[in-house]
Amino acid sequence: MNKPRNSHGLWNSGLLPCIALSLFLVSGCATSEPARQARPFNKIDPYENVNREIYKFNDMVDDYIAGPISDAYRYITPKFVQTGVANAFANIKNINVVFNDLLQAKFVQGAEDTGRFAINSTVGLAGLFDVAKSMSLEQHQEDFDQTLAVWGVAKGPYLVVPFLGPSTVRGIPGAAFDTAVNPTSYVATPFQALSMLNARANAEGALRFIDEAALDPYVFTRESFLQWRDNLATDGKSNANTALDEEGLDADLADATSGAATAKGGFLTMDKFGFGKVSNTFVLVKDSFDQTTLAFEQANSKLDRLKFDHSKLLMLPTHYKVH
Amino acid sequence: MILKKLKPITALLLVLLSMMGGLAHAEAALSAREVVDKFQGQLLAVMKSGKQLGFAGRYDKLYDAVATSHDLTKIARIVIGKEWEKLTEAQQKNLTDVFSKLSVASYAHNFKDYSGEAFTIDSEDNTTRGGVIVHAHLSIPGDKDVKFDYMLKDNGDSWRIINIIADGVSDLALKRSDYTAVLQNEGFDALMAKINDKISNYSKQE
Numbered sequence: 001m002n003k004p005r006n007s008h009g010l011w012n013s014g015l016l017p018c019i020a021l022s023l024f025l026v027s028g029c030a031t032s033e034p035a036r037q038a039r040p041f042n043k044i045d046p047y048e049n050v051n052r053e054i055y056k057f058n059d060m061v062d063d064y065i066a067g068p069i070s071d072a073y074r075y076i077t078p079k080f081v082q083t084g085v086a087n088a089f090a091n092i093k094n095i096n097v098v099f100n101d102l103l104q105a106k107f108v109q110g111a112e113d114t115g116r117f118a119i120n121s122t123v124g125l126a127g128l129f130d131v132a133k134s135m136s137l138e139q140h141q142e143d144f145d146q147t148l149a150v151w152g153v154a155k156g157p158y159l160v161v162p163f164l165g166p167s168t169v170r171g172i173p174g175a176a177f178d179t180a181v182n183p184t185s186y187v188a189t190p191f192q193a194l195s196m197l198n199a200r201a202n203a204e205g206a207l208r209f210i211d212e213a214a215l216d217p218y219v220f221t222r223e224s225f226l227q228w229r230d231n232l233a234t235d236g237k238s239n240a241n242t243a244l245d246e247e248g249l250d251a252d253l254a255d256a257t258s259g260a261a262t263a264k265g266g267f268l269t270m271d272k273f274g275f276g277k278v279s280n281t282f283v284l285v286k287d288s289f290d291q292t293t294l295a296f297e298q299a300n301s302k303l304d305r306l307k308f309d310h311s312k313l314l315m316l317p318t319h320y321k322v323h
Numbered sequence: 324m325i326l327k328k329l330k331p332i333t334a335l336l337l338v339l340l341s342m343m344g345g346l347a348h349a350e351a352a353l354s355a356r357e358v359v360d361k362f363q364g365q366l367l368a369v370m371k372s373g374k375q376l377g378f379a380g381r382y383d384k385l386y387d388a389v390a391t392s393h394d395l396t397k398i399a400r401i402v403i404g405k406e407w408e409k410l411t412e413a414q415q416k417n418l419t420d421v422f423s424k425l426s427v428a429s430y431a432h433n434f435k436d437y438s439g440e441a442f443t444i445d446s447e448d449n450t451t452r453g454g455v456i457v458h459a460h461l462s463i464p465g466d467k468d469v470k471f472d473y474m475l476k477d478n479g480d481s482w483r484i485i486n487i488i489a490d491g492v493s494d495l496a497l498k499r500s501d502y503t504a505v506l507q508n509e510g511f512d513a514l515m516a517k518i519n520d521k522i523s524n525y526s527k528q529e
Contacts, residue, residue: 040507139467212432212521212524212525213429213521214501215501215502215504215505215514215517215518215521216501216504216505216508219500219501219504220497220500220501222500223496223497223500223501224492224497227491227492227493227496227497228490228491228492230491231490231491231492232491236470236490236491
């Protein structure tokens with residue numbers, strides 16, 4: 001007699017991913033979208049048609065599953081408990097922040113973030129209270145995707161990942177690394193579920209804002225996500241957005257149009273469900289992993305050079321050191 | 324005789340007119356920083372009495388504040404981008420009107436109450452294309468500051484806000500992608516309907 005499989009087994013057997021994939025493809029087929037063929041090619045989002053289907057699928061999952069659970073959590077849980085849970089997970093994430101501080105050679109910030117983690121883990125009762133904030137230790141936001149950006153890895157095309165939402169090709173190895181470094185990934189399933197619930201509950205304000213303000217929520221989410229990530233990767237120093245004025249925007253537009261002509265030449269022929277594009281995406285993600293490995297190697301050689309220069313510096317006469 | 328009697332009145336009128344001209348000139352002479360400062364002050368004042376005013380009250384009070392500090396026509400034109408040229412004059416006018424209403428409605432909806440917030444202007448920069456960027460931040464008690472960078476251009480009479488960048492996210496660039504996507508994919512009528520829906524949704528809330 002066949003025993004019913006648990007969900008983990010189903011996922012391993014590949015059945016659940018198939019069901020999930022067919023669900024979003026079916027939802028994509030069922031939706032009539034007359035203007036699809038007329039949509040102009042977008043350099044940053046070449047997989048827009050597929051991305052839109054995944055976005056719709058994620059939206060459906062949020063409407064029927066994640067949203068209601070999050071609403072129930074926010075309704076039954078006192079505010080101070082929600083804050084405590086959010087603080088605790090943010091505190092654990094600081095291990096990842098410190099790691100990325102060091103990889104980006106932000107040593108002072110790394111020391112501050114280590115202090116932040118130490119204070120909140122002890123005085124802040126395992127991170128439930130954000131004591132460090134009252135000591136003017138600001139919460140920094142660093143992750144491996146930003147580290148890769150600092151190392152010069154291009155972000156690649158925009159992607160919407162099933163269940164997880166907006167990303168870029170560079171964001172995939174970034175997220176894989178961050179998941180591996182975050183201790184939450186290794187704890188019992190209920191804690192992981194609570195972590196996801198906390199993340200969804202914290203996103204409530206942003207999701208409501210998109211609902212209220214966006215004419216095309218897909219485009220609105222994409223643009224705000226990409227701008228927000230660029231701003232984080234450059235620590236707010238990017239002048240790409242501050243340089244935008246009338247002429248700048250027109251120049252951007254002209255640039256985007258001229259870029260489209262060359263990009264179209266090498267582009268895969270679109271089949272009905274965009275499988276070609278999906279497989280092309282996997283190739284790009286693989287490329288991004290390769291670039292990540294290369295970036296690691298380059299960073300390593302830079303560190304070696306740094307050590308070498310340092311030793312040379314020690315051998316220099318004292319008056320050189322002053323300069 | 325009549326002319327003689329009129330002379331002092333005419334002179335008085337002239338003086339009054341010149342004073343009014345002087346006032347208008349003083350208004351025009353506001354620097355980019357002062358335009359932002361004045362607007363932020365008006366916004367805070369509306370927030371402080373936001374609950375009593377309700378949506379309609381906040382909308383009325385903010386309409387002039389937004390219209391005199393922002394270059395709404397220019398913003399609408401930039402947001403629509405190259406599609407602007409393809410619209411008829413009547414469509415351009417309709418679009419500018421509903422766009423202005425949506426901008427004010429969005430302010431009236433998102434700045435509805437006051438809990439100790441404060442705006443501070445930090446610095447200003449000149450852009451290479453003759454504009455000014457005023458860097459400011461909004462302090463929210465118990466929350467992280469929000470950085471606001473206002474981009475202003477001189478429209479000939481006064482400095483006007485043409486873009487606001489909040490924590491690195493440009494409102495102008497965001498709207499341009501959003502509006503042009505709807506315009507290209509669904510057409511002008513759908514765009515107008517969606518904007519009117521948004522205004523109506525904002526106005527239904529308190």
